[in-house]
Amino acid sequence: MMNINFRMVVVWLLGSFVIGVQAHERFGERQVEIVPTKMWNDMNGEYINAHGGGILTYGGKYYWFGEHRPATGFATEVGVSCYSSTDLHNWKYENVALAVSQEAGSEIEKGCIMERPKVIYNKKTGKFVLWFHLELKGKGYEAARAGVAVSDTPTGPYRFVRSMRVNPKIYPLNLSPENRKTQWDWSKYKEWWTPEWHKAVVDGLFVQRDLKGGQMSRDMTLFVDDDGKAYHIYSSEENLTLQIAELTDNYQDHTGKYIRIFPGGHNEAPAIFKHNNIYWMITSGCTGWAPNEARMFSAPSIWGPWTQHPHPFIGPGAEKTFGGQSTYVLSLPENKYIFMADVWKPDSLMYSRYIWLPIDFDKAGSPVIEWKNSWKPVF
Numbered sequence: 001m002m003n004i005n006f007r008m009v010v011v012w013l014l015g016s017f018v019i020g021v022q023a024h025e026r027f028g029e030r031q032v033e034i035v036p037t038k039m040w041n042d043m044n045g046e047y048i049n050a051h052g053g054g055i056l057t058y059g060g061k062y063y064w065f066g067e068h069r070p071a072t073g074f075a076t077e078v079g080v081s082c083y084s085s086t087d088l089h090n091w092k093y094e095n096v097a098l099a100v101s102q103e104a105g106s107e108i109e110k111g112c113i114m115e116r117p118k119v120i121y122n123k124k125t126g127k128f129v130l131w132f133h134l135e136l137k138g139k140g141y142e143a144a145r146a147g148v149a150v151s152d153t154p155t156g157p158y159r160f161v162r163s164m165r166v167n168p169k170i171y172p173l174n175l176s177p178e179n180r181k182t183q184w185d186w187s188k189y190k191e192w193w194t195p196e197w198h199k200a201v202v203d204g205l206f207v208q209r210d211l212k213g214g215q216m217s218r219d220m221t222l223f224v225d226d227d228g229k230a231y232h233i234y235s236s237e238e239n240l241t242l243q244i245a246e247l248t249d250n251y252q253d254h255t256g257k258y259i260r261i262f263p264g265g266h267n268e269a270p271a272i273f274k275h276n277n278i279y280w281m282i283t284s285g286c287t288g289w290a291p292n293e294a295r296m297f298s299a300p301s302i303w304g305p306w307t308q309h310p311h312p313f314i315g316p317g318a319e320k321t322f323g324g325q326s327t328y329v330l331s332l333p334e335n336k337y338i339f340m341a342d343v344w345k346p347d348s349l350m351y352s353r354y355i356w357l358p359i360d361f362d363k364a365g366s367p368v369i370e371w372k373n374s375w376k377p378v379f
């Protein structure tokens with residue numbers, strides 16, 4: 001009797017092992033296509049936790065960096081996660097690229113908020129540079145800082161360098177000499193959204209307020225141009241105005257050269273790419289975690305002039321970006337581009353979903369992004 005039971009247990013164990021391996025393989029193979037908004041698992045079958053992210057292409061691999069979000073709550077408990085892939089649909093979990101600090105008082109202390117991490121490679125220094133939006137522990141979204149971290153390898157671990165507001169004591173290139181001199185009477189602008197307040201915002205009310213300590217920096221992305229110069233693009237001035245700031249040669253600081261675009265336009269979630277020498281930028285409006293109608297801009301130079309266009313989306317839900325919010329555009333060889341967005345789930349940010357779609361161009365050369373239930377990137 002004992003023998004039979006023992007054999008049954010062995011058979012059952014072996015069976016479970018075989019089924020387990022098959023399931024594991026099935027998980028590994030499951031991501032044969034990109035299926036926007038569905039659950040995306042890594043090659044271990046774990047949910048991919050890399051939100052508000054971006055992709056670094058390096059050494060024949062793609063590295064996806066994103067916010068590691070908790071199942072409940074909003075604060076960062078882990079840090080920035082990193083996954084790698086050779087085909088953009090099978091993702092291997094690498095590690096925590098930048099970990100929160102356990103040290104009380106650290107700027108990146110566990111419980112801070114790390115958002116929208118992006119990594120670029122600096123050919124001159126051979127270092128990988130990670131920038132992210134940082135909010136200090138317990139301060140909500142008031143700090144509005146940019147954080148920078150570096151590593152000698154793409155996957156890290158990255159060493160936190162510092163955080164900062166942008167370009168203290170320096171005016172943006174395109175703020176007029178008159179507006180630089182304005183002495184704002186703040187008692188007149190306590191109420192937001194009045195026509196007077198809006199004009200004051202356009203004329204640099206918040207630039208002036210933040211001049212000494214540096215400009216606010218929340219939602220952000222990075223862009224490396226063909227000449228190797230890199231730019232930090234971020235929602236500034238209480239999320240009312242986007243700014244574009246040039247980075248230093250080592251990509252770890254700002255040079256002091258920056259512009260404002262669409263003052264008072266209330267743009268978040270910038271994602272930028274360059275196609276046929278035109279710079280294109282897709283952004284969202286500011287409605288927290290809820291989706292809204294995207295915006296699109298183009299310019300012949302990173303320094304502008306920037307022109308607004310209708311949003312590029314086509315298909316069900318296009319008016320609200322298919323339920324998502326832009327985070328990055330991945331540029332691939334042969335003029336191919338992938339638009340990446342997050343579908344936020346504020347009740348459980350960890351399980352926020354992803355939308356990745358290919359970018360096409362219409363006859364006039366403007367980007368068009370059509371909904372697809374599933375698709376496969378072709379290289």
Ligand code: DGJ
Pocket residue numbers: 052115116219268269287288289325
């Ligand atoms: C919208 C931003 O785009 C997100 O990155 C995040 O900061 C949320 N707001 C917070 O409400």
